Amino acid sequence: MTTGVPLSTAPRRRSRARTFLPLAVAAWLILEIWLLSLVAGAAGGLTVAALLAGGIVLGVVVIKRAGRRAFKNLTNTFQQAQQGQPPAPQQPGGGNGLTMLAGLLLILPGLLSDVAGLLLLIPPVRAWAGRRLTGSLQRQMAAAPAGSFGDAFQQARIHYPDGKVVQGEVIREDGPQQPQRPGPDAGYRPPLAP
Numbered sequence: 317m318t319t320g321v322p323l324s325t326a327p328r329r330r331s332r333a334r335t336f337l338p339l340a341v342a343a344w345l346i347l348e349i350w351l352l353s354l355v356a357g358a359a360g361g362l363t364v365a366a367l368l369a370g371g372i373v374l375g376v377v378v379i380k381r382a383g384r385r386a387f388k389n390l391t392n393t394f395q396q397a398q399q400g401q402p403p404a405p406q407q408p409g410g411g412n413g414l415t416m417l418a419g420l421l422l423i424l425p426g427l428l429s430d431v432a433g434l435l436l437l438i439p440p441v442r443a444w445a446g447r448r449l450t451g452s453l454q455r456q457m458a459a460a461p462a463g464s465f466g467d468a469f470q471q472a473r474i475h476y477p478d479g480k481v482v483q484g485e486v487i488r489e490d491g492p493q494q495p496q497r498p499g500p501d502a503g504y505r506p507p508l509a510p
Contacts (some may be wrong), residue, residue: 348426355427371430375422378437382415387476414442484508 333494355362389412393403414436435441485508 351427371422375419378419382412400509
């Protein structure tokens with residue numbers, strides 16, 4: 317099967333994100349464990365358990381409120397669309413995605429993630445982060461070659477087919493139906509076998 321997409325035989329280079337992301341996650345986990353052990357040594361294990369439980373509860377409350385607000389905004393948008401009014405423009409960082417991310421960071425066990433989640437709950441910080449993320453996404457979309465997502469999907473389909481084969485027989489009935497008459501071809505036909 318040819319698709320017109322040239323397949324490259326050169327080895328692909330790993331992106332910088334694929335190289336450094338596992339290292340960053342490992343460093344984050346080590347730093348979280350070290351900070352938790354420092355706090356446990358200074359204030360006690362019960363204090364650390366209370367801090368972690370408080371972060372989980374606060375994170376769940378934040379995510380629940382952001383979800384309710386998102387559902388309310390969605391219903392308002394649908395109501396405006398039914399009335400023929402254009403939807404109100406959204407400002408960068410004014411959505412609920414970063415608020416939900418703040419809740420998720422609060423739920424994750426660790427002090428650094430709790431601090432990052434609490435910082436994202438501050439509206440000016442959330443607006444700044446939203447502008448940065450929007451600008452970064454727009455730059456990446458502008459730098460991407462035309463049709464790159466479709467080409468990537470097509471190449472993934474070529475390189476990794478699912479391998480399923482459905483056997484069958486095509487019967488074409490274009491013309492008017494003719495009455496069935498009894499004969500050797502009128503009964504049950506077993507499927508074709510390889």
